[in-house]
Amino acid sequence: MSEKNENVKVKKIRPNYLNLSSSEKISRLGAYILLIVLCIIWLYPIVWIVLNAFRTEFNPDGTMVGTVVSHYWPKQVGWDNFKILFTNTYFPVWFRNTLVVAVFTCILSTMLNMSVSYVMSKVKFKMRKPFMNIAMVMGLFPGFMSMIAIYYILKALGLTQTLFALILCYSAGAGLGFYVGKGFFDTVPNALIEAARIDGAGEARIFATIILPISKPIIVYTALMSFTGPWMDFIFARVILGEQNTHLHTVAVGLYYMMYGQIVDTSRFTVFAAGCVCVAIPIVALFMYLQKYYIEGSTAGSVKG
């Protein structure tokens, strides 16, 4: 997977690169063309949203054209949509809400998830198999079937319509998603732990000083997934925080209602697009920056099951 490996492979092939057969050349050219076409297809909607965020066309009467229009490239560009977004909508509040929820969810879920993953992988206690089976069965119920019940439980606790409730919803069940983390810890040699145990280290110390330092990839992956979750989730935030409380929305719910709320207002599409760009840029940057961990984590988790 590393860059080095690829370079080595390329070098090996290079000697006969010049006298490639013509069929090989054609197939390579075909592959390039196909890939470029595919890239255009995949980038087409993304570029379109970005273009719309900057589109500032005006009607003859001076109002802005905010609706979806049939031309792809905007005729005029400017920052007006962003200005509207930050002054005339609740977007800054939504953004702050989401950030708060995401940070706390990230911390809590990562802690819960890592501790369960480690125990499930390395401690062979009596209730382990039943524990794993129950966790697997719970995972098979549609997640939001229990949403109504969670809503009422939180209501009984007097917690609904607070960001704290949403944080609890996102992170409380995090321990059940231990399969990816367990897959990682399974590859940590048992001998490492045995050696420390023989040296007299307690379990807590083994976890803190030996396991945690070598678990950076899986910790980063788990943290990344739980941090980005609140930015993408739509259902829980909507039910737990209530449709009416505009000031409590997260970005996903707020932006959705901007377009498809009780009063359908399609004239705000360009403002919506500006909001999307503001949300997508930090998330995409984070993903790209941590791409290595993301790829490792998702491959390890899904491949080993």
Next chain:
Amino acid sequence: MDRKKYGISGFFQRIAQPFINFYKRFMDGSIGTKMSHFIMGAGNIYHGQIIKGLIYFLIQVGYVVFMVTCPKVNNTPLGYKAFINFVTLGTQEGDIFTPADNSMLMLLFGVVTFGITLMYLFAYNSSIKSSYKADKDLKNYGKVTTFRHDLKEMFGNRFYIAMLTPATLGAVVFTLLPTLFMILIAFTNFDKERQAGLKLFDWVGLDNFTTFFTNPSGEIAARFLPVLGWTLIWAFFATFLNYYGGILLALLINKKGLKGKVIFRAIFVLTIAIPQFISLLAMRNLIGEYGPLQSFLIKVGIMSEPMSFLANAPNVWIARITIILINLWVGIPYSMLLASGAIMNIPESLYEAARIDGASKFTILRKITMPYIVFITTPYLISSFIGNITSFNIIYLLTGGMPKVTGGYIAGGTDLLVTWLYKLTIDEQQYNLGAVIGILTFLLTSTVTLITYRRSKSYKEEDAFQ
């Protein structure tokens, strides 16, 4: 752990074992242990483990107080009354002056009290075991363990308990309890007519399930099989098209001698990183009647006039096929990433050997590359099939379950079981019917899992790499 019994006799034996142990400890134990069967912690105090004994004793006092005083939350009692209420689901019909009993909270608190009782029984059993262990320690070593020693043990050898407790607590309160609650709701008539706190609802046995299968006049029964059918069709195509599409794309990107792999891969990862609600809502508008795609197609001459491909599509299948196609856009990059990982892990020696044997490129692809990728990514295939059965975002954000079909105002033409569940519970407040769909969805996903997952190697041989 050492000698596991299987089959029916093994099952009964495992059920009976705690009771046998219970009896044995009572007969064998010291006077303190015998006392522990009535007063928790008595045995520990008898052996001089005062703090531990007091903790157990306080647990018992707390539980008894809780059960007898029946603390009220939102005017609904917990404790022993919760058990009675759980059976009756409330007796007081509301009128203008007095509110009705809240059947929903009564059901919930019944489950909660039951859970607390289970935990109490667990603590009760552990107090006896602890006293019995003190008996044994006294006999074998002449002394019992100190509280400090127990604490040390807790954070030493039994560190895992401390690590698991918060996560388990969270999962019990926010996953297990709500799920149990919703399963129970499926056996009541909790719906729009009987809002919690306004009107009582009651147990109705299997009535809701029969509504789904036998009542031919109702929308529910008429729509159930079509929705189930579409859920399966969707899950099948969404899974396999994405899977093989991703593998083909990975093969293309990883083609020998191709430059710019990193850039190509980054472009596709970019689409994974963008939150789905953004990309899906963008797609929905992009291909809509007023969007640039249709005007382009009209200009080129492929289409004659604008039409809806999604929520207002003239034919259900147009919407369905569009959704599957858009899902390719969403899902292929992800499976490409996994397949890329697999391709890069194929040992070069396998290729060398094949080349020496004079295998053609196509043969290598068919006999080495493909089997290897499929072998490695099969668990992903299963989990993504289940994920697609319960995929909510893509349907809800693209069509909201529409277009309308005859005989179904709640379940539209593209509604999956889960989006139907959502509409029934959140929009229509037919909680009981929603819960039934939840259970049926669970049966579907668990059947798929049982058939495939438990056979998979990684489940059976999880320590294969050690």
